[in-house]
Amino acid sequence: MDPKVVNDWRLRGQRYRLEGELCDHCGEAIFPPRDICPKCHEPAKTPQTLSGRGEVYTFSTIYSAPEGFEAYTPYTVALVKLEEGPIVTAQLTDVPPAEVQIGMPVEMVTRRLRTHGEEGTIVYGYKFRPASFWHASTQA
Amino acid sequence: MSSQHLMQPERAVGIIGYGSYIPMYRLSSTEVARVWSGGGRGPIKEKAVAGLDEDTVTIAMEAARNAVARAEIQADALRAIWVGSESPPYAVKPASTLVAEALGATPYLLAADFEFACKAGSEALQAALGLVGSRMGDYAMAIGADTAQGRPGDDLEYTASSGGSAFVVGPADLAVATLLGSLSYATDTPDFWRRAYQHYPRHGGRFTGEPAYFHHTQSAASRLMEELGMDPDDFEFAIFHQPNVKFPSRAARRLGFTAEQIDTGLLSNLIGNTYAGASLTGLSAVLDVAKPGDRILLVSFGSGAGSDAFVWEVTERITSRQDKAPRVTDYIRRRTEIDYALYVRYRGKLKT
Missing domain, CATH: 3.40.47.10 (Thiolase/Chalcone synthase)
Known part of the structure; x- marks a missing residue:
């Protein structure tokens, strides 16, 4: 079995639906899941799916992409601070790089991340997009 | 039969x-x-x-x-x-x-x-x-x-x-929205197809109209309304599969529906034909604005060919779910x- 396929399979919970962990000892939200709380160092194994809501902490636009991502340039990679606390690294989508700002509210969507060639698997995972489009319009 | x-x-x-x-x-x-x-x-x-x-x-x-x-x-x-x-x-x-x-x-x-x-x-x-x-x-x-x-x-x-x-x-x-009844109508009609390993579909040009789209949508819709004892007047909304604007408008008119009844669920002018998503997204757009008691006719069409027709009645729960x-x-x-x-x-x- 291709090790890339096995690795992608192991990560499906966190990649498709932001499944992290909740520390039963100190209440810290943990993402990605790592079974030991980074704050209090106690075991943490209770799965918790994060809301996917957060804001751009910082970002960078990629013009020269690593292998597997060339087709998507230019794209923006951001550190997203989730409302539960963890900061995750992810691509932004559905937004031109020039419109990205620090502090911009974003929400998680599941999109194609890459493919393993023409015949290999398609890798899906979380990206973030501007969160304002429907809350604002329904109030208008 | x-x-x-x-x-x-x-x-x-x-x-x-x-x-x-x-x-x-x-x-x-x-x-x-x-x-x-x-x-x-x-x-x-x-x-x-x-x-x-x-x-x-x-x-x-x-x-x-x-x-x-x-x-x-x-x-x-x-x-x-x-x-x-x-x-x-x-x-x-x-x-x-x-x-x-x-x-x-x-x-x-x-x-x-x-x-x-x-x-x-x-x-x-x-x-x-x-x-x-x-x-x-x-x-x-x-x-x-x-x-x-x-x-x-x-x-x-x-x-x-x-x-x-x-x-x-x-x-x-x-x-x-509760289901009052549904009905399906399918025949072997080759109006549109894509062979294995082919990237793009082929279609039968004008053949996609009368023997395919119109025959199946109209047959399914009229038979379902007849067996439920209903008429176009009984519906606030009707949605038909929408490969364009002309086909669903014509099918609706032939069946006795007005432009007002189909406008809310007719999205193809603004988003195109989303194929398997088309009539269902029309239903979704109707449910977005529907009120308790509204009755909805939904008629899909798939090439090859067939139609599924459904009659729904909206309940009071819709109001709290739309947002x-x-x-x-x-x-x-x-x-x-x-x-x-x-x-x-x-x-x-x-x-x-």
């Missing part, structure tokens, strides 16, 4: 949650005409185009999340997730398991993909009604989603678009126009 063709499950069932997704990119008909016809305009204003990182699976996932939000159930209560599409990203490997995993609905469920051109999603909806209606499960999800492709320069390129909708079926006492997820009009308003060159890049029409 049996005189009763109406399908009604033993247990009363309905839609308890619904949701849609439409990608943000738009390609105008005039832009396609500029490239291929030396100017002029096409049969619709513009169509929705999936971005570089979108496909039928990602469209289905977002529509499914919106449907679960409105259903107010835990996703692992779903006993089935069925995805109807003619453009699944894998030839072998279900889209439905990917959607199930994204929702957190695994592992105790049925998961499969349905194929019947543009009625693959409504076929999945019929199956979900049967599963819940027979008490094999309390909740089942049916999705119609596509990233449809027309051959460059073909008539279909003006309209073939991307989008989809999902429905959670459950017991009638939890429903936002639990983005409405279809929110997605329609979220638009970025692209030119033909970007469209060619986004839809992978260049050999690199």
Whole structure:
């Protein structure tokens, strides 16, 4: 079995639906899941799916992409601070790089991340997009 | 021949949650005409185009999340997730398991993909009604989603678009819209097809009209209304499969429906033909604005060919669910126009 396929399979919970962990000892939200709380160092194994809501902490636009991502340039990679606390690294989508700002509210969507060639698997995972489009319009 | 063709499950069932997704990119008909016809305009204003990182699976996932939000159930209560599409990203490997995993609905469920051109999603909806209606499960999800492709320069390129909708079926006492009855009508009619390993479909030109679209939609709709003892006057809304604006408008008029009854669910002028998502997204747009007591006729069409027809009655629960997820009009308003060159890049029409 291709090790890339096995690795992608192991990560499906966190990649498709932001499944992290909740520390039963100190209440810290943990993402990605790592079974030991980074704050209090106690075991943490209770799965918790994060809301996917957060804001751009910082970002960078990629013009020269690593292998597997060339087709998507230019794209923006951001550190997203989730409302539960963890900061995750992810691509932004559905937004031109020039419109990205620090502090911009974003929400998680599941999109194609890459493919393993023409015949290999398609890798899906979380990206973030501007969160304002429907809350604002329904109030208008 | 049996005189009763109406399908009604033993247990009363309905839609308890619904949701849609439409990608943000738009390609105008005039832009396609500029490239291929030396100017002029096409049969619709513009169509929705999936971005570089979108496909039928990602469209289905977002529509499914919106449907679960409105259903107010835990996703692992779903006993089935069925995805109807003619453009699944894998030839072998279900889209439905990917959607199930994204929702957190695994592992105790049925998961499969349905194929019947543009009625693959409504076929999945019929199956979900049967599963819940027979008490094999309390909740089942049916999705119609596509990233449809027309051959460059073909008539279909003006309209073939991307989008989809999902429905959670459950017991009638939890429903936002209860099922009064459904009916399906299918024959072997080769109006449109795509052979294995071929990238683009072929179609029968004018043959797609009378013997295919109109015969099947009108037959299913008129027989269902007759067996339920209903007339066009009994409905606030009617939705027909919408490969363009002309076909559903003409079918509706022939059956006795007015423009007012079909306007809310007729989206093809603004988003194109989302194939398996088309009539279902029309239903979703109607549910977004429907009021308790409204009656809705939904008629799908899939080439090959067949129609599924459904009659729904909206319940008082609709009012509190409409704002639990983005409405279809929110997605329609979220638009970025692209030119033909970007469209060619986004839809992978260049050999690199």
